[in-house]
Amino acid sequence: IAGITQAPTSQILAAGRRMTLRCTQDMRHNAMYWYRQDLGLGLRLIHYSNTAGTTGKGEVPDGYSVSRANTDDFPLTLASAVPSQTSVYFCASSATSGSVDTQYFGPGTRLTVL
Amino acid sequence: GQNIDQPTEMTATEGAIVQINCTYQTSGFNGLFWYQQHAGEAPTFLSYNVLDGLEEKGRFSSFLSRSKGYSYLLLKELQMKDSASYLCAVRGGDYKLSFGAGTTVTVRA
Numbered sequence: 001i002a003g004i005t006q007a008p009t010s011q012i013l014a015a016g017r018r019m020t021l022r023c024t025q026d027m028r029h030n031a032m033y034w035y036r037q038d039l040g041l042g043l044r045l046i047h048y049s050n051t052a053g054t055t056g057k058g059e060v061p062d063g064y065s066v067s068r069a070n071t072d073d074f075p076l077t078l079a080s081a082v083p084s085q086t087s088v089y090f091c092a093s094s095a096t097s098g099s100v101d102t103q104y105f106g107p108g109t110r111l112t113v114l
Numbered sequence: 115g116q117n118i119d120q121p122t123e124m125t126a127t128e129g130a131i132v133q134i135n136c137t138y139q140t141s142g143f144n145g146l147f148w149y150q151q152h153a154g155e156a157p158t159f160l161s162y163n164v165l166d167g168l169e170e171k172g173r174f175s176s177f178l179s180r181s182k183g184y185s186y187l188l189l190k191e192l193q194m195k196d197s198a199s200y201l202c203a204v205r206g207g208d209y210k211l212s213f214g215a216g217t218t219v220t221v222r223a
Contacts (some may be wrong), residue, residue, distance in 0.1 A: 035213075042118075042201065042215040043157070058210065090156060102147070103211060105156040 003027070004106035006091050012112045013081050021109050023078045030081030031094045032074040033103065034066060036087040043090065049074055050096075074075075081113045116212035120202050121200065125220045126149055126192055134187045134200050134217045141146045142207020148176050149201040150188045161187070189219070197221045 004025045013019050021085045024111075026031065030051045035043040045058030048067040063085060065077045074093075079087055094101040117139040127133040138146070145164040149157035163169055163178035163185060175188040189196055199216040206212060 040215055043211075044202075045210055045212075048210065059212075064151040102159045102162065104159070107156050 004091055004093055004104060006106040008109060010110040012114065015081055015083060015113055016032045017081050018041045019081055021089055023106060024072050025093045026072060027093060028071060029093035030096050033092040034076045035090045035092065037090060038087050043065050083113045086113045087111060116206060118204055118212055118214035120214040121216045123218045126196060126221060128192055128221055128223050132191050132192060132219060136185045136202035136214060138183050138204045140204045140206045140212060143180060144176055144205040144209055145220050146178055147203040148204060151199045163193060178200045192221045194221050
């Protein structure tokens with residue numbers, strides 16, 4: 001079934017540890033995104049990639065890094081996790097980064113940093 | 115910056131109609147989206163408006179007025195399964211989506 005997968009589903013992490021959240025899509029979409037969702041704040045864009053080999057910063061990029069080595073994968077890395085990074089993380093993709101393309105979301109990763 | 119406002123919560127009775135308003139102030143405008151999100155799940159696409167007017171899709175309709183920076187999502191013939199959060203999102207001049215905090219709709223029998 002075509003779509004977006006994320007791993008892990010949930011994770012509890014000690015502060016200071018490094019963590020990579022994985023995201024894979026099989027729709028051959030060019031654009032991919034990482035959001036965090038916090039109660040009362042809605043979804044906020046962390047990083048994005050308009051096409052393989054390129055990345056850009058969103059609204060809240062500090063403490064996070066991404067890479068886009070190929071079309072399908074877009075991992076998000078927390079180099080040294082802090083408690084304020086406790087959140088639900090959603091990966092999304094769209095066919096392109098412009099026009100009328102709809103973004104489709106993965107199931108999310110619930111991350112708790114202690 | 116982007117500013118998107120929508121009510122936090124709404125409650126309605128099964129079979130009724132509910133209208134969720136969204137007002138926005140953004141840098142550029144390239145369309146407005148509505149997403150539905152059930153608790154613990156991913157947002158799923160409901161509707162898209164880029165021109166003024168009403169878009170109807172079954173029980174759901176979405177309206178846009180660009181001059182007023184205003185949209186609404188209309189849910190008709192409410193069902194229990196419509197209990198969810200509804201997210202208003204605006205695609206700005208940079209083609210990135212900015213989301214409102216979401217409106218939690220509770221449908222009561």
